[in-house]
Amino acid sequence: MARPTFSAFAELLKPVTWFPPMWAFACGVVASAAPLAGQWQLVVLGILLAGPAVCATSQAVNDWFDRHVDAINEPKRPIPSGRMPGRWGLYVAIAWTLLSILLASVLGTWAFLAALLGLALAWAYSAPPIRLKRNGWWGNAACALSYEGLAWITGAAVVAGGVLPDSRSLVLALLYSAGAHGIMTLNDFKSVAGDRIMGVGSLPVRLGVDRAAQVASATMAVPQVAVIGLLLFWGAPWYAVAVGVLLGVQVLMMRRFIAAPVARALWYSALGVPLFVSGMMVSAFALRSIAV
Numbered sequence: 001m002a003r004p005t006f007s008a009f010a011e012l013l014k015p016v017t018w019f020p021p022m023w024a025f026a027c028g029v030v031a032s033a034a035p036l037a038g039q040w041q042l043v044v045l046g047i048l049l050a051g052p053a054v055c056a057t058s059q060a061v062n063d064w065f066d067r068h069v070d071a072i073n074e075p076k077r078p079i080p081s082g083r084m085p086g087r088w089g090l091y092v093a094i095a096w097t098l099l100s101i102l103l104a105s106v107l108g109t110w111a112f113l114a115a116l117l118g119l120a121l122a123w124a125y126s127a128p129p130i131r132l133k134r135n136g137w138w139g140n141a142a143c144a145l146s147y148e149g150l151a152w153i154t155g156a157a158v159v160a161g162g163v164l165p166d167s168r169s170l171v172l173a174l175l176y177s178a179g180a181h182g183i184m185t186l187n188d189f190k191s192v193a194g195d196r197i198m199g200v201g202s203l204p205v206r207l208g209v210d211r212a213a214q215v216a217s218a219t220m221a222v223p224q225v226a227v228i229g230l231l232l233f234w235g236a237p238w239y240a241v242a243v244g245v246l247l248g249v250q251v252l253m254m255r256r257f258i259a260a261p262v263a264r265a266l267w268y269s270a271l272g273v274p275l276f277v278s279g280m281m282v283s284a285f286a287l288r289s290i291a292v
Helices: 006-013 019-032 040-065 067-073 088-104 109-126 136-159 167-186 189-198 203-207 209-233 237-259 261-271 273-291
Strands: none
Touching (some): 006 040, 019 136, 040 067, 040 088, 040 136, 088 109, 109 136, 136 203, 167 261, 189 261, 203 209, 209 261, 209 273, 237 273
16 A cells, blocks of 8 residues: 655644644643643643644544545645545544544543543544534634633643633633634635535635625634723733734734635734734733732
């Protein structure tokens, strides 16, 4: 049997997508206000679990079950191009699932359960018969929850000895998960043609590209407004101002994105999303400052 090259294997796991859950895990660690002395090994293992393990698994699973759609949208991807031959894509997805479970088992009960949930959502998102991605509302919600909220909560719990974070941290994790739903929609603008043909109901397909761009922008912005209000209420005004400035720049960029969604979705992902996740870390430090 032909075997994939290392470059095809690496491309299948999409390292560029690992950053959001790794960053969210780090935000949870910061927000926990737990002392980090003597816990750096746990933090590093947790970041590896969030990114190169669970997130990479989700990418491999998605590429395997999306191989027919990718043959239309992205024919140079490893599986449709033949660089990942036969059923190697499926084998990698299964192997990475098992490796993720093994890594999670050394990080405590909460991390283990969170990893199982994240992996279950990854398979449910892509694999039939559930295949959540056929509905842009549900599919993007599953991804957003896994990439942001679940990773944030897991990071906080791991350094707190398995104890769930307080209500303020949970609320911020959920708000940024809601905002990440819009970020997930940005990825759908590049594949509208193939999604229509293959019956994938992404939001650009369901709503049209113009309306989907407006919904995605509002979905990213409104939770951040709520975060600003909460930070003010919790007595962290300067952190609220910082998040507000970051949001203001995003709003200016959103106007340009909405004017040409298909052409500028990747542009906004590259420049606007970093501002969103920067606000996440600012909010995490706000919680840490309040707890001190």
